[in-house]
Amino acid sequence: xxxxxxxxxxxxxxxxxxxxxxxxxxxxxxxxxxxxxxxxxxxxxxxxxxxxxxxxxxxxxxxxxxxxxxxxxxxxxxxxxxxxxxxxxxxxxxxxxxxxxxxxx
Amino acid sequence: xxxxxxxxxxxxxxxxxxxxxxxxxxxxxxxxxxxxxxxxxxxxxxxxxxxxxxxxxxxxxxxxxxxxxxxxxxxxxxxxxxxxxxxxxxxxxxxxxxxxxxxxxxxxxxxxxxxxxxxxxxxxxxxxxxxxxxxxxxxxxxxxxxxxxxxxxxxxxxxxxxxxxxxxxxxxxxxxxxxxxxxxxxxxxxxxxxxxxxxxxxxxxxxxxxxxxxxxxxxxxxxxxxxxxxxxxxxxxxxxxxxxxxxxxxxxxxxxxxxxxxxxxxxxxxxxxxxxxxxxxxxxxxxxxxxxxxxxxxxxxxxxxxxxxxxxxxxxxxxxxxxxxxxxxxxxxxxxxxxxxxxxxxxxxxxxxxxxxxxxxxxxxxxxxxxxxxxxxxxxxxxxxxxxxxxxxxxxxxxxxxxxxxxxxxxxxxxxxxxxxxxxxxxxxxxxxxxxxxxxxxxxxxxxxxxxxxxxxxxxxxxxxxxxxxxxxxxxxxxxxxxxxxxxxxxxxxxxxxxxxxxxxxxxxxxxxxxxxxxxxxxxxxxxxxxxxxxxxxxxxxxxxxxx
Numbered sequence: 223x224x225x226x227x228x229x230x231x232x233x234x235x236x237x238x239x240x241x242x243x244x245x246x247x248x249x250x251x252x253x254x255x256x257x258x259x260x261x262x263x264x265x266x267x268x269x270x271x272x273x274x275x276x277x278x279x280x281x282x283x284x285x286x287x288x289x290x291x292x293x294x295x296x297x298x299x300x301x302x303x304x305x306x307x308x309x310x311x312x313x314x315x316x317x318x319x320x321x322x323x324x325x326x327x
Numbered sequence: 328x329x330x331x332x333x334x335x336x337x338x339x340x341x342x343x344x345x346x347x348x349x350x351x352x353x354x355x356x357x358x359x360x361x362x363x364x365x366x367x368x369x370x371x372x373x374x375x376x377x378x379x380x381x382x383x384x385x386x387x388x389x390x391x392x393x394x395x396x397x398x399x400x401x402x403x404x405x406x407x408x409x410x411x412x413x414x415x416x417x418x419x420x421x422x423x424x425x426x427x428x429x430x431x432x433x434x435x436x437x438x439x440x441x442x443x444x445x446x447x448x449x450x451x452x453x454x455x456x457x458x459x460x461x462x463x464x465x466x467x468x469x470x471x472x473x474x475x476x477x478x479x480x481x482x483x484x485x486x487x488x489x490x491x492x493x494x495x496x497x498x499x500x501x502x503x504x505x506x507x508x509x510x511x512x513x514x515x516x517x518x519x520x521x522x523x524x525x526x527x528x529x530x531x532x533x534x535x536x537x538x539x540x541x542x543x544x545x546x547x548x549x550x551x552x553x554x555x556x557x558x559x560x561x562x563x564x565x566x567x568x569x570x571x572x573x574x575x576x577x578x579x580x581x582x583x584x585x586x587x588x589x590x591x592x593x594x595x596x597x598x599x600x601x602x603x604x605x606x607x608x609x610x611x612x613x614x615x616x617x618x619x620x621x622x623x624x625x626x627x628x629x630x631x632x633x634x635x636x637x638x639x640x641x642x643x644x645x646x647x648x649x650x651x652x653x654x655x656x657x658x659x660x661x662x663x664x665x666x667x668x669x670x671x672x673x674x675x676x677x678x679x680x681x682x683x684x685x686x687x688x689x690x691x692x693x694x695x696x697x698x699x700x701x702x703x704x705x706x707x708x709x710x711x712x713x714x715x716x717x718x719x720x721x722x723x724x725x726x727x728x729x730x731x732x733x734x735x736x737x738x739x740x741x742x743x744x745x746x747x748x749x750x751x752x753x754x755x756x757x758x759x760x761x762x763x764x765x766x767x768x769x770x771x772x773x774x775x776x777x778x779x780x781x782x783x784x785x786x787x788x789x790x791x792x793x794x795x796x797x798x799x800x801x802x803x804x805x806x807x808x809x810x811x812x813x814x815x816x817x818x819x820x821x822x823x824x825x826x827x828x829x830x831x832x833x834x835x836x837x838x839x840x841x842x843x844x845x846x847x848x849x850x851x852x853x854x855x856x857x858x859x860x861x862x863x864x865x866x867x868x869x870x871x872x873x874x875x
Binding site: 291308309 | 551552553556744745749785786787810811816834835836841842843845
C-alpha cells in the first residue's frame, strides 16, 4: 500500500451544506472517495492509500486538475484506491464534489 | 488468331472433374476431399467465404486437408481470416498469397506467420474495397461459400446471414469461376432463393449449420461509468448539435453504451425522432430498448447477429426481411449504404497518434479493419445534402462559397484514454508504422486517416478537429482530450484552454453534463437478461452470454 498526501489551494470552495459524502467502492480497478468538510475553505487536502505503487506523478496531475476544474475548497478527501485508472479517479472525484453539494435525501 | 473461350473451357474441365465425385450438383460428404482435390488447381485464386461473422467452416477444414504435394500456391482472397483452418492452409503450404480484410481472433497468429514469411501479404483491405477487387483484378477461380439450405438445382437459401455470398458468387460465377456451397441441409424447396441455382455448380450437405460468431453482442453488465460518461458526451456534444439521423455504430462498449442511453438520457434531452432514426448496422442486441421505445425507423444490416433472428423477423417494420420472414443482410450493399447514405460513423480504435491517424494494428496483432475504414471515411463522390453533412462542411471551411462547399461526413473515434490492460489510446507513433517497416509494406495499415476523422471523444471531452486551423492546433486538440496518458500530460495547457474557449474542445462541464449521471442506472438495460426481457422474449442470447 502506497500513501500519498496533497494539500492544494482551491480557487472555488465546495457548495452545499452536507457534512460528508462518499462515492465509489473499494474493488479492483475502482476506488472509494470520502469527502468531508474541513477548514480553511480555500484549501483542499487529499490523502490517498493506493494498491498500485509508483504512480505518484499521475496522481499529482489528476488531483491538481481536479482542484483547478471543480469547486473543491474546504474539503478533506480520503481515497481508498484499488488500482483504478486515472479516468475512473477523475470521474469519482467529480462525482464526489457534486454529491456533497446535493441536499441530503 | 486468338483462341477465345479458354476460361469457359477450363471451367468445363473442372465441372467434368467434379461431377465424377457428385450426383448431379450434390457432392456426398465423404467424397468432399477427393472432390476438392479434383476441382482446385495449384495457383488458383480461391475465395473461402468467411468474414467477421459467418464461416464456410466445413469447406475451410476440407481445404486445409488437401495434400500440398498435389495442390499448392493458392492465392486466398477472402474477407476474414478467422478460423484456425484459414491459417493452417498457409502453415501447410497449400496457399502462399493472401488478400484479406479482417482477422479478429487470429490477429496474433497471422502476425507471427507474416513475420515468419509463411504468408505473402497482398494487402489488408476494407470489405468494400476487397469486394471491388473481386470484379477487377482479384476475381476468384473458385469460391467456397456457405448457405443454410439448397435444392437439387443448387438454388441457395442463405437465411439471415446472407452477408458476402451474393457478391462472391456474382464475381466468381459470371467470370467462369467455380462455385461450391456447403449447406446445412438439402431440401425440396428452399424458403427463398437468395442465390439462383444457375450460378452454383456444386453443393455439399454439412448436416449442421455453418459457424457464426456473435461479434456484435455486448453485455450491458460490462459497461463502465467512464463509458457512460463518454457516451453522454457523444450524445449531447455531437448527435444533438449536428442532428445525426443516419449513421453507423462500430463494435464496442462505447457505442453499446450510447445505444442503451438513447431511451433514457436521449429521451431526457428531447432527442427522440431527431437523432438515430436510420442505421446501417447489424442487429445489435443493445439497440433493442431504443427500437422498442420507438426511436428507430429503419435498419439495413451487413449480417445478422446470433440470437436476434426471431426478434428481427418480428420487427419487419424496422429491418429488411424476405418473403420467408427472416432478415436479408448484404454486406456489400450495407457497406455502400454506410459510405454514401450515412452522415456519421462512430467507433473505437486501439491507437490514435498526434495527427489523428488511428489503427487497430499493434506489433503483435494484425486485426485487420473489416468495414471501419470504409464507413470511417469521407465519401468524395457524395452529392446529396443533409443537415449534419452541411454543418460539418461549414465548420471545416467557413469561408468557402456555400453552394460549392463540400459537406463532410462525421467520422468520430470514441474511447477511454486508457484501454484494455491500461494501454494508452494515444501514442506518439502508431505501432502500424513499425509493422510496415518490418514487413516492408508500402503502406502502414491505418484504419482511419487523419484527414477523415472529424471528432475524438474520450471521457475528458470532445475534440472537434474540423475547427482546427493548423497542425499545431490539431495536435493540442488531441492532447487536450488525451487525459492522463503521456500524450495528454504533455499538452500545452494554455493553448488547450484557448481551444476550449473557441469550442474546439468541449468538456463535460462545458456541455452541462453532471458526473453524477454517469451511473449504470442510466442504462436502459443493465444485463443480457434485461435485453431479452425488453425484446418480449424474442431475443435468444447465445448460451455463453446467459448467466442466469
